[in-house]
Amino acid sequence: MTIRHRLLGSGEHQVIVLHDWFGTTAGWGQFLDYLDPEAFSYAFLDYRGYGDRADVPGEYTVAEIAQDALALADQLGWQTFSLVGHSMGGKAAQRVLAEAPHRVRKLVGIAPVPASAFPLDGDAYDLFHGAADRPANRRAILDLATGQRAGAVWLDRMTAQSLAQSRPEAFAAYLTEWTTQDFAAKITGSPLPVKVFACEHDAALTEQVLRATWLPHYPQAEIEVLPASGHYPMYEVPVAFAAALEAFLR
Numbered sequence: 001m002t003i004r005h006r007l008l009g010s011g012e013h014q015v016i017v018l019h020d021w022f023g024t025t026a027g028w029g030q031f032l033d034y035l036d037p038e039a040f041s042y043a044f045l046d047y048r049g050y051g052d053r054a055d056v057p058g059e060y061t062v063a064e065i066a067q068d069a070l071a072l073a074d075q076l077g078w079q080t081f082s083l084v085g086h087s088m089g090g091k092a093a094q095r096v097l098a099e100a101p102h103r104v105r106k107l108v109g110i111a112p113v114p115a116s117a118f119p120l121d122g123d124a125y126d127l128f129h130g131a132a133d134r135p136a137n138r139r140a141i142l143d144l145a146t147g148q149r150a151g152a153v154w155l156d157r158m159t160a161q162s163l164a165q166s167r168p169e170a171f172a173a174y175l176t177e178w179t180t181q182d183f184a185a186k187i188t189g190s191p192l193p194v195k196v197f198a199c200e201h202d203a204a205l206t207e208q209v210l211r212a213t214w215l216p217h218y219p220q221a222e223i224e225v226l227p228a229s230g231h232y233p234m235y236e237v238p239v240a241f242a243a244a245l246e247a248f249l250r
Contacts, residue, residue, distance in 0.1 A: 009037030018089030024051030031234035034242035049170025060173035066095035098186035114213035146230030147201030
């Protein structure tokens, strides 16, 4: 199976980029304009049931994302690469590391879900698990994740993009995966250089949560807080975020 993807740049340092629960390869905003295409080669992967691969059947699991990421690396001829994962993509990136630790150069998590389970309770459970079929739930999640600071135009656009670019059954299945899967034992103690980006106004994956769930697993991990940003720094602070990301990758 040939894996459809998007490429940016032709540099020596090769990077596989994994999107969030709401996003796709097209969901990275102006951030892409500020990446260095001469130093890096970025490969952006849509998950099965999303974006350019909405028609690709699958089980819609984190393990499947990792398998597809490794297959894409093979397809591109990339023996080693760095990984960048946003939110749910941060969990998927860690699954790639668990499956092929010898191939990964560096790991970056952007407001990332941990390798351990991340359970939702009470109202949060109802809000998130109702989002596959209810656009209002998706919009409310986006509003909360950005600290209720985003305007209606952006929230409406992101909600519409999510609805148009993901299959409801895939969206629902991936939620179960990123909240319940626990493979932390497979990555704990990895000597890999790891960068975790926390976002100042992220209401759920806060700096405190990320310090408790990511840093204990990686002896060489470091955390940086992105000021003036909620859960989507690629939209909220694209210039500063691109610079911070590539400073670590370099």
